[in-house]
Amino acid sequence: MRYILTLITTILRISFSTLLNQVANSLVKNHGRTITRKESIKRSWVRTIWLIAGIIMLFNPALPIIMIIALPTTFLSFMILDEMQ
Structure with a gap:
């Protein structure tokens, strides 16, 4: 059960960080690659x-x-x- 909870929290962290990066990229003009x-x-x-x-x-x-x-x-x-x- 502990592994499933860890898996769910990891997936949520990845999803949240991806969403946060998309919001940040839309607010700040990226001059990188x-x-x-x-x-x-x-x-x-x-x-x-x-x-x-x-x-x-x-x-x-x-x-x-x-x-x-x-x-x-x-x-x-x-x-x-x-x-x-």
Whole structure:
């Protein structure tokens, strides 16, 4: 039960911080790097993959299982976000 509560609070924090960033970006003109639609789609895929991997890690919190899930997820994230195609 503790893991589910942690998962829910983490998802709410991510959602709240995303909402807060959107509000801040609409108020302040950003002169930094612009993110293309393609890149934002890639980031949303990676975010979803990590959320699913995190849920699986919470259901089975053994260190070897976490490493078996985390390492391929990391490499998959790098493959998706790689700019060279």
